[in-house]
Structures are given as C-alpha cells and as structure tokens.
Amino acid sequence: MIMALDLGDARTGVAFSDAAELLAGQAYSITEHNKEKLLEILCQLAEERRPRRIVAGLPINMDGSEGPRAHGARAFAQALEDACGVEVDLWDERMTSVMANRILSDAGKKRGKQRRQVDAVAASLILQSYLDSGRAARPLSR
Numbered sequence: 001m002i003m004a005l006d007l008g009d010a011r012t013g014v015a016f017s018d019a020a021e022l023l024a025g026q027a028y029s030i031t032e033h034n035k036e037k038l039l040e041i042l043c044q045l046a047e048e049r050r051p052r053r054i055v056a057g058l059p060i061n062m063d064g065s066e067g068p069r070a071h072g073a074r075a076f077a078q079a080l081e082d083a084c085g086v087e088v089d090l091w092d093e094r095m096t097s098v099m100a101n102r103i104l105s106d107a108g109k110k111r112g113k114q115r116r117q118v119d120a121v122a123a124s125l126i127l128q129s130y131l132d133s134g135r136a137a138r139p140l141s142r
Contacts, residue, residue: 003051003086004127005042006093006119007059007073012038013123016049017131024127027120035076043084054086057093057126091130097122 002021006013015027032038046054056077059069074090081088097118 001049001051002053002055002127002131003046003049004055004057004091004123004130006057006097006122006126007076008119009033011119012042013119013121014042014045015120015123015127016051017127021131024124024131027124029117029119039076039079039083042080046084046086051086054080054084054088055091055127055130056080056088057122058090060092089130089135091126093122093126 001019002017004013004015004017004024010033011029011031013027013029015024017023018025030038030041032041042054056073058073059067061067061070077088077090080086
C-alpha cells in the first residue's frame with residue numbers, strides 16, 4: 001500500500017492505494033496548521049496503515065521552477081521520512097488542485113463543501129498519477 005499527501009497550510013489531503021497498488025482508494029483531509037502536530041498525526045497513520053512508501057506532492061511552478069512552497073514541501077518530506085522511517089517520494093502536483101476543483105464542480109458539489117474535499121481529491125490525483133507512472137513498482141531505495 002502507498003500513502004499519498006497533498007500538503008497544505010491549513011489542510012492536508014491523504015489518500016491510500018489498494019493493496020495491489022493499482023488504484024487510489026480511501027481519501028480524506030486532515031485539518032492541522034501546526035506542522036509538528038501534522039507530522040505526529042501522519043506518523044501515527046503510517047504506523048497504523050503500514051504503507052511501504054509515502055508520496056508527497058511537490059508544488060512546482062508552472063514554468064518548472066521551485067519556489068518557497070516547493071522548498072517547504074521538500075523539508076517536510078525529509079522530516080516525515082526521518083520521523084516515520086518510511087521512504088517519502090516527491091511527485092509533481094501541478095494542476096491537481098485545479099483538477100480536483102473541476103471534478104467536485106462537475107459532481108455538483110457546492111463551493112463551500114468543495115474546500116473541505118479538494119485536498120482529499122488532490123491527494124487521490126497525486127497518488128493515481130504516481131501509480132500510473134509505474135514508479136510505485138520500483139524497489140525501495142533502502
């Protein structure tokens with residue numbers, strides 16, 4: 001199983017693959033502003049669910065450059081890997097929030113309810129993209 005994250009300032013989307021690592025499955029959002037507390041929550045989830053890998057979205061700018069948000073995501077991913085002992089892969093998350101909003105709008109979700117669900121849907125999109133790439137099948141680097 002693989003766990004995916006869409007890191008945000010206020011909410012973090014979390015998604016889990018199926019056991020065969022072919023499809024994104026369960027997804028939800030965690031509301032936590034404090035990054036240290038979020039780290040604890042995610043490590044607890046990793047301990048309970050035992051993913052063999054965590055995929056965290058990397059917010060790359062549309063021109064391919066990395067700004068402060070990408071640097072923050074890299075630092076958080078390293079802290080997560082160190083704290084949880086699970087390998088963390090970073091994955092380009094460009095346009096996932098836009099696609100997630102579109103999916104929710106097309107499903108008839110009202111704008112207010114979308115905000116609560118968009119991070120979970122974005123985490124699912126990050127995870128499915130990662131799974132479709134075949135990268136999940138590669139052996140762990142450890």
